[in-house]
Amino acid sequence: MKKRVSSLGKCPACGDEIVARSGFYGCNGYKDGCSFTLSFNALASIGHPNITAAQMRALLKGAAKMEFKTANGVERIFSVELKEIDGKWRAWIDFDAGSELESLGECPLCGADVVESMLSFCCSKWREGCEFAIFKNSIKRFGGKMVTKQKAIELLKSGQTRVSIKGLNGSRRDVTLLLDEEFGCKVVF
Numbered sequence: 001m002k003k004r005v006s007s008l009g010k011c012p013a014c015g016d017e018i019v020a021r022s023g024f025y026g027c028n029g030y031k032d033g034c035s036f037t038l039s040f041n042a043l044a045s046i047g048h049p050n051i052t053a054a055q056m057r058a059l060l061k062g063a064a065k066m067e068f069k070t071a072n073g074v075e076r077i078f079s080v081e082l083k084e085i086d087g088k089w090r091a092w093i094d095f096d097a098g099s100e101l102e103s104l105g106e107c108p109l110c111g112a113d114v115v116e117s118m119l120s121f122c123c124s125k126w127r128e129g130c131e132f133a134i135f136k137n138s139i140k141r142f143g144g145k146m147v148t149k150q151k152a153i154e155l156l157k158s159g160q161t162r163v164s165i166k167g168l169n170g171s172r173r174d175v176t177l178l179l180d181e182e183f184g185c186k187v188v189f
Protein backbone atom coordinates (compact mmCIF):
# COMPACT_ATOMS: atom_id res chain seq x y z
CA MET A 1 0.00 0.00 0.00
CA LYS A 2 1.23 3.43 -0.87
CA LYS A 3 1.78 5.75 2.04
CA ARG A 4 0.08 9.07 1.67
CA VAL A 5 2.53 11.94 1.96
CA SER A 6 1.02 15.03 3.43
CA SER A 7 1.35 18.34 1.67
CA LEU A 8 3.32 21.11 3.36
CA GLY A 9 1.96 23.81 1.10
CA LYS A 10 1.75 24.99 -2.46
CA CYS A 11 4.73 24.99 -4.78
CA PRO A 12 5.89 28.56 -5.47
CA ALA A 13 6.76 27.55 -9.03
CA CYS A 14 3.67 25.66 -10.18
CA GLY A 15 1.12 25.61 -7.35
CA ASP A 16 1.14 21.85 -6.87
CA GLU A 17 1.71 20.22 -3.48
CA ILE A 18 5.10 20.27 -1.79
CA VAL A 19 5.97 17.13 0.13
CA ALA A 20 8.92 15.87 2.11
CA ARG A 21 10.93 13.24 0.32
CA SER A 22 14.12 11.53 1.24
CA GLY A 23 16.51 14.33 2.14
CA PHE A 24 14.65 17.11 0.37
CA TYR A 25 11.32 18.84 -0.17
CA GLY A 26 9.95 18.25 -3.64
CA CYS A 27 6.98 19.20 -5.75
CA ASN A 28 4.29 16.74 -6.79
CA GLY A 29 4.28 18.54 -10.11
CA TYR A 30 7.69 17.16 -11.05
CA LYS A 31 5.99 14.76 -13.47
CA ASP A 32 4.72 17.80 -15.32
CA GLY A 33 8.15 19.32 -15.43
CA CYS A 34 8.29 21.31 -12.20
CA SER A 35 11.83 21.36 -10.93
CA PHE A 36 11.22 22.75 -7.46
CA THR A 37 13.34 21.05 -4.82
CA LEU A 38 14.89 22.25 -1.61
CA SER A 39 17.26 20.04 0.25
CA PHE A 40 16.73 19.59 4.01
CA ASN A 41 20.27 20.82 4.55
CA ALA A 42 20.04 23.78 2.17
CA LEU A 43 21.22 26.09 4.96
CA ALA A 44 23.77 23.78 6.54
CA SER A 45 26.73 25.66 5.12
CA ILE A 46 25.73 28.72 7.08
CA GLY A 47 25.11 27.06 10.39
CA HIS A 48 21.48 26.07 10.28
CA PRO A 49 20.32 22.53 11.04
CA ASN A 50 17.97 20.73 8.64
CA ILE A 51 14.95 22.74 7.57
CA THR A 52 12.04 21.21 9.48
CA ALA A 53 8.61 20.50 8.02
CA ALA A 54 7.18 23.33 10.15
CA GLN A 55 9.77 25.75 8.78
CA MET A 56 9.06 24.55 5.25
CA ARG A 57 5.35 25.24 5.80
CA ALA A 58 6.22 28.77 6.89
CA LEU A 59 8.54 29.22 3.91
CA LEU A 60 5.80 28.15 1.52
CA LYS A 61 3.47 30.69 3.10
CA GLY A 62 5.98 33.48 2.55
CA ALA A 63 8.83 33.67 4.99
CA ALA A 64 10.21 31.90 8.04
CA LYS A 65 12.26 33.27 10.90
CA MET A 66 15.24 31.05 11.42
CA GLU A 67 18.01 31.05 13.93
CA PHE A 68 21.63 30.77 12.95
CA LYS A 69 24.65 30.18 15.07
CA THR A 70 28.08 31.40 14.12
CA ALA A 71 31.27 29.54 14.94
CA ASN A 72 31.67 31.46 18.19
CA GLY A 73 28.12 30.71 19.25
CA VAL A 74 26.53 34.03 18.41
CA GLU A 75 22.88 33.54 17.58
CA ARG A 76 21.18 35.59 14.97
CA ILE A 77 17.66 35.40 13.61
CA PHE A 78 17.09 36.03 9.95
CA SER A 79 14.06 36.03 7.79
CA VAL A 80 14.30 33.33 5.13
CA GLU A 81 12.32 33.21 1.90
CA LEU A 82 12.13 30.90 -1.10
CA LYS A 83 13.56 32.52 -4.20
CA GLU A 84 14.38 31.33 -7.66
CA ILE A 85 17.93 32.35 -8.43
CA ASP A 86 19.58 31.32 -11.71
CA GLY A 87 16.81 28.81 -12.37
CA LYS A 88 17.17 27.05 -9.05
CA TRP A 89 15.00 27.48 -5.97
CA ARG A 90 16.91 28.44 -2.88
CA ALA A 91 16.32 29.35 0.70
CA TRP A 92 17.20 33.01 0.46
CA ILE A 93 18.22 35.00 3.50
CA ASP A 94 17.52 38.65 3.74
CA PHE A 95 20.97 39.76 4.82
CA ASP A 96 20.16 43.32 3.93
CA ALA A 97 17.69 43.36 6.80
CA GLY A 98 20.74 42.96 9.01
CA SER A 99 22.27 46.16 7.70
CA GLU A 100 19.23 48.08 8.86
CA LEU A 101 20.14 47.23 12.41
CA GLU A 102 21.39 50.16 14.41
CA SER A 103 25.16 50.46 14.34
CA LEU A 104 26.57 50.62 17.86
CA GLY A 105 30.11 51.32 16.77
CA GLU A 106 32.99 49.99 14.78
CA CYS A 107 34.23 46.43 15.00
CA PRO A 108 37.81 46.54 16.38
CA LEU A 109 38.77 43.62 14.15
CA CYS A 110 37.44 44.60 10.75
CA GLY A 111 35.88 48.06 11.06
CA ALA A 112 32.36 46.97 10.11
CA ASP A 113 29.31 47.94 12.14
CA VAL A 114 28.68 46.25 15.45
CA VAL A 115 25.01 45.41 15.95
CA GLU A 116 22.89 43.96 18.71
CA SER A 117 21.88 40.30 18.56
CA MET A 118 20.04 38.18 21.08
CA LEU A 119 23.03 37.19 23.14
CA SER A 120 25.64 39.72 22.22
CA PHE A 121 26.72 42.85 20.47
CA CYS A 122 28.48 41.41 17.47
CA CYS A 123 30.12 42.34 14.23
CA SER A 124 27.67 42.65 11.35
CA LYS A 125 30.21 40.90 9.16
CA TRP A 126 29.94 37.69 11.15
CA ARG A 127 28.78 35.87 8.03
CA GLU A 128 32.03 36.80 6.34
CA GLY A 129 33.85 35.26 9.25
CA CYS A 130 34.45 38.11 11.68
CA GLU A 131 33.95 36.70 15.15
CA PHE A 132 34.02 39.84 17.21
CA ALA A 133 31.29 39.83 19.85
CA ILE A 134 30.73 41.36 23.26
CA PHE A 135 28.57 38.84 25.04
CA LYS A 136 25.84 40.36 27.15
CA ASN A 137 26.57 37.94 29.95
CA SER A 138 30.35 38.40 29.90
CA ILE A 139 30.51 39.98 33.35
CA LYS A 140 27.91 37.77 35.01
CA ARG A 141 30.50 35.40 36.39
CA PHE A 142 32.15 38.36 38.10
CA GLY A 143 28.87 39.28 39.75
CA GLY A 144 28.00 41.90 37.17
CA LYS A 145 24.75 42.48 35.37
CA MET A 146 24.15 42.03 31.65
CA VAL A 147 26.21 44.37 29.47
CA THR A 148 23.75 46.99 28.25
CA LYS A 149 23.63 48.52 24.82
CA GLN A 150 24.83 51.81 26.28
CA LYS A 151 27.87 50.11 27.81
CA ALA A 152 28.62 48.38 24.51
CA ILE A 153 28.50 51.70 22.68
CA GLU A 154 30.89 53.21 25.23
CA LEU A 155 33.24 50.25 24.96
CA LEU A 156 33.35 50.49 21.19
CA LYS A 157 33.84 54.22 21.24
CA SER A 158 36.45 54.71 23.91
CA GLY A 159 37.78 51.19 24.41
CA GLN A 160 36.58 51.03 27.99
CA THR A 161 33.70 51.61 30.34
CA ARG A 162 32.93 51.23 34.04
CA VAL A 163 30.64 48.53 35.33
CA SER A 164 29.43 47.57 38.75
CA ILE A 165 30.13 44.07 40.04
CA LYS A 166 29.24 42.31 43.27
CA GLY A 167 32.09 40.86 45.31
CA LEU A 168 31.93 37.58 47.20
CA ASN A 169 31.13 39.46 50.38
CA GLY A 170 28.11 40.97 48.68
CA SER A 171 29.41 44.51 48.38
CA ARG A 172 29.28 46.23 45.02
CA ARG A 173 32.15 48.03 43.41
CA ASP A 174 32.96 49.61 40.09
CA VAL A 175 35.55 48.05 37.84
CA THR A 176 36.86 48.90 34.39
CA LEU A 177 35.68 46.89 31.43
CA LEU A 178 38.13 46.95 28.54
CA LEU A 179 37.39 46.27 24.91
CA ASP A 180 39.12 43.06 23.89
CA GLU A 181 39.53 41.88 20.32
CA GLU A 182 39.51 38.23 21.24
CA PHE A 183 36.95 38.10 24.04
CA GLY A 184 34.89 41.16 23.25
CA CYS A 185 35.62 42.64 26.63
CA LYS A 186 37.44 41.89 29.84
CA VAL A 187 37.23 43.04 33.41
CA VAL A 188 40.21 44.81 34.96
CA PHE A 189 40.44 44.44 38.73
Ligand SMILES: [Zn+2]
Nearest residue numbers: 011014027034
Ligand atom coordinates in the same frame (compact mmCIF):
# COMPACT_ATOMS: atom_id res chain seq x y z
ZN1 LIG B 1 5.99 22.75 -8.50
Ligand SMILES: [Zn+2]
Nearest residue numbers: 107110123130
Ligand atom coordinates in the same frame (compact mmCIF):
# COMPACT_ATOMS: atom_id res chain seq x y z
ZN1 LIG C 1 34.24 42.63 12.45
